Amino acid sequence: MTAINSKSTKFGGKLNLTSHVKYEHLLAGISGGVTSTLILHPLDLIKxxxxxxxxxxxxxxQYNSLSSAFSTIFRQEGFRGLYKGVTPNIWGSGSAWGFYFMFYNTIKTFIQGGNTTQPLGPTLHMLAAAESGVLTLMLTNPIWVVKTRLCLQYGAETSSNKAIEYRGMVDALAQIYRNEGIRGLYRGFIPGMFGVSHGALQFMTYEEMKNHYNTYRKLPIDTKLATSEYLAFAAISKLIAAAATYPYQVIRARLQDHHLNYNGSWDCIKQTWRFEGPRGFYKGMQASLTRVVPATMITFVMYENVSHYLLHRSKTIDI
Structure with a gap:
């Protein structure tokens, strides 16, 4: 990345990436992630x-459909059953979106040399998003493992599975670390790395649509848009990214599930293809799209409005 933006160096030619860090992006991302999770967690659990x-x-x-899954879980496990794993999901979504937006905007502004009106183009947008995704995944993967396992406690475990019941987020973290070590907390990390392409494709599409729209209106590319415009661009970018990269989510979830046993990502891919065919890689996609599209719309609208407010407030205070 240093070769991309040598002109952005400061203070005697030394790289100063930290000067572009804006914690307003962190707070805005957290607010968006937490809000969407609280509203849509049951769909995530079903997915x-x-x-x-x-x-x-x-x-x-076994569930026959999305509505069947919802009614069965509610009947067998109650309303609380629909919110199993919500605590790590809030922590995971909040921190993931917060870190992602902060890393992404820091890297993007660094590449721009501090000039936020400078367009980057699709390649550099994808590069900034991919780097942000890797950094975020390294920090949050243990939380996603815990969330997955809590979502997969069905309320009627067999006696052989009693030993691996988790009483909550902290207990799950402790048990996984004690029984499986660091590797247990980073199960699904490899397919998660492939999933970085999902975020990169989504952010590239989102940013390019915003930039082209503002350019068409003959306005600076960082001009604030209307809520409806943010909603539309967020939905379109999410649909494109989800359709292109969904199979990695199936592989990651199966590797993180304590009821299943695979010898790594490749073994999981081979078994899924052998026993279920191509459709096996898209199980849960309906539930996923039903959740992630509105979740992304909520997250991005919250993020854009909160970040613009906080950044404007910060500039006003500085003045």
């Missing part, structure tokens, strides 16, 4: 349960 259903594991409940 995960569909994704890990390989048709061969008897301990995994």
């Amino acid at each position: 995960i349960r569909f994704a890990v259903n390989d048709g061969r594991t008897t301990t995994v409940p």
